[in-house]
Amino acid sequence: MSGLSLTDLHKSFGPTQALRGISFDVAEGEIVAVLGPSGCGKSTLLGIIAGLEEPDAGAIFWDDRNLAGVPPHKRGFGLMFQDYALFPHKNVRENVAFGPQMAGWNEVAIRQRVEEALILVGLPDYGERDVASLSGGEQQRVALARSLAPRPRLLMLDEPLGSLDRTLRDRLLVELREILQRTGQTALYVTHDQEEAFSLADRVVVMNQGQVAQIGTPQAVYRQPANPFVARFLGLNNIFQGEVHAGQIRSPIGDFPAPKDAVGTITFLIRPDTVRLDGSGSAQLKGLVLARTFRGGFCRLEIEIASHSLVFDLPSTGIDLPQPGANILLDYDPRDTIQLL
Amino acid sequence: MRNKHNVHLLLWLAPLAFLAVFYFYPLGSILSLSLSRSEAGILAPFVEAVASDSVRRVIDFTIWQALLSTLLTLLLGLPGAYLLARYDFRGKGLLRALTGVPFVMPTLVVAAGFSALLGSHGWINVALMRLFDLPNPPIQFLNTLAAILVAHVFYNTTIVLRMVGDFWSHLDPRLGKAAQTLGANRWQVLHKVTLPLLSPAIYAAALLVFIFDFTSFGVILVLGGPHFATLEVEIYYQTISLFDLPLAAALSALQLSCTLGMTILYARLSGKISLPLKLQSRKHTQGRLITWRQRLFALGMVALLLIILTTPLLALAGRSLTTLGGIDSPEGSIAPGLTLAFYRELGINRQESLFYVTPLSAIGVSLTYASATVILALILGLPAAWALSTDRKSPLNRILDPLLMLPLGTSAVTLGLGFIIALAHPPLDLRASPLLVPIAHTLVAFPFVVRSLTPAMQSIQPRLRHAATVLGASPRQVIRHVDLPIVGRALLVAATFAFTISIGEFGATSLLSRPEFPTAPVAIYRLLSRPGAMNYGQALALSTILMAFAVVGMLAIERFRIAEVGEF
Numbered sequence: 001m002s003g004l005s006l007t008d009l010h011k012s013f014g015p016t017q018a019l020r021g022i023s024f025d026v027a028e029g030e031i032v033a034v035l036g037p038s039g040c041g042k043s044t045l046l047g048i049i050a051g052l053e054e055p056d057a058g059a060i061f062w063d064d065r066n067l068a069g070v071p072p073h074k075r076g077f078g079l080m081f082q083d084y085a086l087f088p089h090k091n092v093r094e095n096v097a098f099g100p101q102m103a104g105w106n107e108v109a110i111r112q113r114v115e116e117a118l119i120l121v122g123l124p125d126y127g128e129r130d131v132a133s134l135s136g137g138e139q140q141r142v143a144l145a146r147s148l149a150p151r152p153r154l155l156m157l158d159e160p161l162g163s164l165d166r167t168l169r170d171r172l173l174v175e176l177r178e179i180l181q182r183t184g185q186t187a188l189y190v191t192h193d194q195e196e197a198f199s200l201a202d203r204v205v206v207m208n209q210g211q212v213a214q215i216g217t218p219q220a221v222y223r224q225p226a227n228p229f230v231a232r233f234l235g236l237n238n239i240f241q242g243e244v245h246a247g248q249i250r251s252p253i254g255d256f257p258a259p260k261d262a263v264g265t266i267t268f269l270i271r272p273d274t275v276r277l278d279g280s281g282s283a284q285l286k287g288l289v290l291a292r293t294f295r296g297g298f299c300r301l302e303i304e305i306a307s308h309s310l311v312f313d314l315p316s317t318g319i320d321l322p323q324p325g326a327n328i329l330l331d332y333d334p335r336d337t338i339q340l341l
Numbered sequence: 342m343r344n345k346h347n348v349h350l351l352l353w354l355a356p357l358a359f360l361a362v363f364y365f366y367p368l369g370s371i372l373s374l375s376l377s378r379s380e381a382g383i384l385a386p387f388v389e390a391v392a393s394d395s396v397r398r399v400i401d402f403t404i405w406q407a408l409l410s411t412l413l414t415l416l417l418g419l420p421g422a423y424l425l426a427r428y429d430f431r432g433k434g435l436l437r438a439l440t441g442v443p444f445v446m447p448t449l450v451v452a453a454g455f456s457a458l459l460g461s462h463g464w465i466n467v468a469l470m471r472l473f474d475l476p477n478p479p480i481q482f483l484n485t486l487a488a489i490l491v492a493h494v495f496y497n498t499t500i501v502l503r504m505v506g507d508f509w510s511h512l513d514p515r516l517g518k519a520a521q522t523l524g525a526n527r528w529q530v531l532h533k534v535t536l537p538l539l540s541p542a543i544y545a546a547a548l549l550v551f552i553f554d555f556t557s558f559g560v561i562l563v564l565g566g567p568h569f570a571t572l573e574v575e576i577y578y579q580t581i582s583l584f585d586l587p588l589a590a591a592l593s594a595l596q597l598s599c600t601l602g603m604t605i606l607y608a609r610l611s612g613k614i615s616l617p618l619k620l621q622s623r624k625h626t627q628g629r630l631i632t633w634r635q636r637l638f639a640l641g642m643v644a645l646l647l648i649i650l651t652t653p654l655l656a657l658a659g660r661s662l663t664t665l666g667g668i669d670s671p672e673g674s675i676a677p678g679l680t681l682a683f684y685r686e687l688g689i690n691r692q693e694s695l696f697y698v699t700p701l702s703a704i705g706v707s708l709t710y711a712s713a714t715v716i717l718a719l720i721l722g723l724p725a726a727w728a729l730s731t732d733r734k735s736p737l738n739r740i741l742d743p744l745l746m747l748p749l750g751t752s753a754v755t756l757g758l759g760f761i762i763a764l765a766h767p768p769l770d771l772r773a774s775p776l777l778v779p780i781a782h783t784l785v786a787f788p789f790v791v792r793s794l795t796p797a798m799q800s801i802q803p804r805l806r807h808a809a810t811v812l813g814a815s816p817r818q819v820i821r822h823v824d825l826p827i828v829g830r831a832l833l834v835a836a837t838f839a840f841t842i843s844i845g846e847f848g849a850t851s852l853l854s855r856p857e858f859p860t861a862p863v864a865i866y867r868l869l870s871r872p873g874a875m876n877y878g879q880a881l882a883l884s885t886i887l888m889a890f891a892v893v894g895m896l897a898i899e900r901f902r903i904a905e906v907g908e909f
Contacts, residue, residue: 045809049812050807050811051810052803052807052810052811055376071810071816072810072811073810073811073812073813073814073815073816073818074806074813075811076813077811078356078812079807079808079811081807081808082806083498083804085804085805085807086806087805087808087809087823088800088827089827089830098812098822099812099813100816102809102812102815102818102822103811103813144900147811147812150812247524251602284782290423315521
């Protein structure tokens with residue numbers, strides 16, 4: 001296939017296993033986000049793809065060519081560092097020009113490309129600035145311009161928005177997506193923030209303790225988390241175990257129809273946004289309201305069912321929601337039950 | 342892993358060998374000489390020394406003047422640090438740069454500067470005599486405790502300004518505001534929030550100032566006169582005038598144990614400064630001067646700092662170009678007014694002169710020694726800094742890092758004495774070697790060289806190297822475009838440190854330099870201790886030349902230092 005292919009990458013540092021059999025593909029022009037908590041091996045993965053570190057086992061392919069033994073500067077991959085790593089002895093223009101210079105472009109082409117890259121990130125007049133004088137957001141843009149300038153066939157971004165404050169992050173996220181899409185850039189984006197991953201990526205690779213926990217489009221991963229780890233990482237905590245008997249789940253929070261093909265003991269998830277109060281469901285959940293929080297577009301209810309605490313989100317308009325302390329009857333469609341591995 | 346350790350060991354080889362032969366061996370010799378004197382037990386020579394009245398007086402005075410100097414320095418430095426930390430105003434950059442001047446100024450130049458300002462032939466006394474028609478200089482400044490204290494304040498205020506000021510400028514001012522909203526008044530904020538937060542920086546700065554005052558030599562020798570002797574000066578007298586090497590060695594050992602103890606404590610304290618609270622960028626911590634009270638405070642503080650930092654040096658340069666009364670020189674009398682006579686005289690070898698050579702040639706000697714020092718210090722400092730920068734946490738580096746800083750806490754006179762005792766006979770007889778002085782200077786400069794190289798080397802690896810590599814730079818291009826430019830600038834800074842330290846060093850040189858090859862500071866000292874307006878004028882002229890070198894050196898350091906890279 002054309003693009004990046006990772007097969008069964010392993011890497012250990014002493015007793016800690018950073019990567020334990022990572023395999024996935026990034027097609028040309030695709031933006032893939034690697035999502036996972038800190039310490040799950042994301043940064044190690046980027047270092048290995050870039051060639052800065054050697055994998056203990058496994059292989060990296062680009063367009064079906066094995067990259068083993070290809071030194072980092074000949075891979076044509078760009079990497080934008082978490083702390084930017086701008087060269088302190090060069091100004092903005094010289095930082096951005098570095099990649100094209102190393103690639104041996106001619107002066108005119110370099111000048112043009114630097115200008116283009118700076119316009120792309122919205123800093124057209126910053127060429128002669130000293131990098132030490134830039135704010136965090138400006139440094140981030142310069143780092144992006146620098147990694148885009150040599151037209152890498154793959155751009156890797158390591159938590160590029162991690163150290164910025166919320167508002168700036170939201171704004172830059174939109175710009176970043178636009179820039180990557182407009183240039184058709186193949187990109188691998190590493191983050192611990194699901195919002196970033198979901199709003200930016202064509203596909204998401206969720207990582208946990210050096211392994212791939214799930215791969216899919218943002219919608220698919222959110223709709224259908226594969227296992228309790230992914231569900232919890234996405235903030236979906238209504239997870240229970242139950243026994244399947246004759247098409248029914250028997251669980252601590254009640255009995256209802258089981259998903260198709262489910263047998264034996266299963267772990268399942270009830271998504272917080274799948275209940276209603278309109279009597280339309282074929283199953284009911286009965287509980288006690290513990291807390292009610294207004295969240296703008298929806299209300300979050302914490303509900304106790306058989307001494308288990310569940311969280312549900314209900315539309316905040318149209319209906320009067322019960323107060324804490326009141327009993328509640330939630331309508332539920334058993335087809336929304338998600339079986340986890 | 343094994344391999345890496347071997348590389349480290351290899352890098353450490355030369356620096357460690359150097360320290361072993363020229364630092365630990367001489368200090369060991371001092372110790373063994375001071376012990377050998379007595380049959381009455383290990384502590385006997387020290388007990389004996391401390392029991393003698395004259396030595397007790399010296400020790401008491403050493404501590405007393407250092408305490409007093411430190412206190413005065415804090416008194417000026419802390420408000421100054423507050424001004425630089427919390428306010429942004431026009432000319433602040435210049436003020437900050439000016440505060441760096443004392444750091445590179447040779448002690449003899451400073452002593453000459455204060456003499457030119459407040460000495461009996463200094464500007465102020467001469468002006469007062471003219472104005473009120475007095476027969477004698479009204480201000481007795483030289484040979485007083487005040488002279489010593491003022492010179493120490495001149496020297497060390499910078500340390501407080503920089504160490505406390507830098508730390509303060511990164512401290513979140515909202516902490517104070519938070520305290521105010523919780524009901525604290527201004528004094529309570531200062532007392533309960535600001536000072537406790539600043540305390541590691543203040544203690545570290547105060548201790549460093551105390552160490553420098555404790556081991557001060559040139560200032561006390563020249564400005565204090567014969568009445569005042571610190572341990573350092575006493576060691577010098579015992580060695581040079583009384584030839585009582587065993588007593589000098591006992592005093593040295595005593596002083597060494599004090600300074601080493603304080604240096605270790607200092608290293609602990611300064612370690613604390615680098616891992617504090619959440620530090621804020623300066624943009625959030627500094628404001629403009631708005632109220633009249635703020636402006637008045639700023640104006641007063643800036644004026645005070647400017648007066649203390651610049652007047653002695655301006656007085657020196659001006660006085661070296663002026664004759665105030667008629668002077669009889671061998672070429673005839675010189676009329677009062679502007680003159681270059683003192684500078685011309687520097688180049689003339691007089692029959693009755695106290696030099697075998699012209700005073701001007703002392704500049705040549707100093708430059709030669711300084712060049713040798715730069716080369717030596719870089720040859721030894723580079724591998725040490727390299728080893729330190731690759732892995733600061735490796736066990737080897739953790740032990741060796743503080744070891745390198747030891748010379749910083751060892752007085753220069755003690756080093757000189759150690760050389761005289763240890764290197765004057767086989768197996769190492771270097772008495773006649775022209776390398777003796779540069780080797781001593783290298784020891785003094787070594788910690789500074791390593792300290793300015795290591796952070797730069799750390800900053801490039803592995804972060805910036807990786808950044809360059811993924812941008813397509815081959816290993817060779819990485820060295821050319823990243824390592825060399827960044828380390829190159831740090832090398833320039835380190836070289837300049839070594840150069841300015843060497844050119845101004847007086848403590849060790851005063852014991853080691855040979856009469857026919859005096860360095861510039863030694864020549865200034867000889868000239869200052871001679872009577873006569875011509876000698877005095879020449880001392881000032883030579884000091885002015887030395888000052889010019891120091892200022893150029895400082896400007897070079899400021900120029901080449903990369904922002905945010907570099908630590909003290």
